[in-house]
Amino acid sequence: MDANIVVMGMESVGKSALTVRLLTRRFIGEYGDIESIYSHSFIVDGRAVTLNIWDSHYSQDFSADSSLFEKKVRWADGFVLVYSICDRASFNTVSWLIQTIKSNKDCLSTDKVPIVIVGNKRDLHHRRTVTSEEGRLLALNTHCQFYEVSAAENYHSVLMVFHGLVDRLKDAKLTT
Numbered sequence: 001m002d003a004n005i006v007v008m009g010m011e012s013v014g015k016s017a018l019t020v021r022l023l024t025r026r027f028i029g030e031y032g033d034i035e036s037i038y039s040h041s042f043i044v045d046g047r048a049v050t051l052n053i054w055d056s057h058y059s060q061d062f063s064a065d066s067s068l069f070e071k072k073v074r075w076a077d078g079f080v081l082v083y084s085i086c087d088r089a090s091f092n093t094v095s096w097l098i099q100t101i102k103s104n105k106d107c108l109s110t111d112k113v114p115i116v117i118v119g120n121k122r123d124l125h126h127r128r129t130v131t132s133e134e135g136r137l138l139a140l141n142t143h144c145q146f147y148e149v150s151a152a153e154n155y156h157s158v159l160m161v162f163h164g165l166v167d168r169l170k171d172a173k174l175t176t
């Protein structure tokens with residue numbers, strides 16, 4: 001299976017940290033602002049999967065030029081929407097992104113757009129401002145999958161996010 005994935009969310013929520021964690025299994029700490037598309041192959045349930053992962057830049061998605069945003073949404077088969085559990089504004093942004101993506105994706109059933117919501121920085125629980133329950137509820141109401149992870153502390157949880165998305169992609173039958 002081959003699929004295009006875009007990682008979106010406000011700045012500093014950990015989009016690059018998640019992407020780099022998947023690709024290298026490592027947490028580096030600082031990632032800069034480079035926007036890239038990475039190709040990553042792995043095995044899910046005995047099947048080879050190749051994901052083209054666009055680690056996208058926040059400012060581009062919310063600039064006046066919405067055509068770039070639309071292009072990105074058209075390109076993508078699936079979405080990883082990231083917020084920080086310490087940043088309520090980033091949670092609200094994910095909620096907004098879900099609506100915007102769904103209104104841009106012209107599929108028959110918008111409930112089937114493969115979207116995974118990720119609450120990152122779980123290790124910073126002492127600074128938490130968004131509860132797990134709120135994340136779960138948002139996912140339930142929008143027919144998305146939900147994970148809370150720490151890109152900093154846990155490779156396995158990050159891997160689960162992308163495995164979850166692959167499952168959603170299969171369900172949506174966007175790819176075979």
Ligand code: GDP
Pocket residue numbers: 009010011012013014015016017018028029030031032120121122123124149150151152153
């Ligand atoms: P991006 O702008 O969404 O790509 O965010 P980055 O991946 O560049 O991360 C922004 C900052 O948050 C960096 O200083 C990271 O080290 C930090 N960061 C990312 N993920 C985590 C995490 O899970 N826990 C903690 N404590 N810090 C994180």
Ligand code: MG
Pocket residue numbers: 015016017031032033034055056
């Ligand atoms: Mg980044």
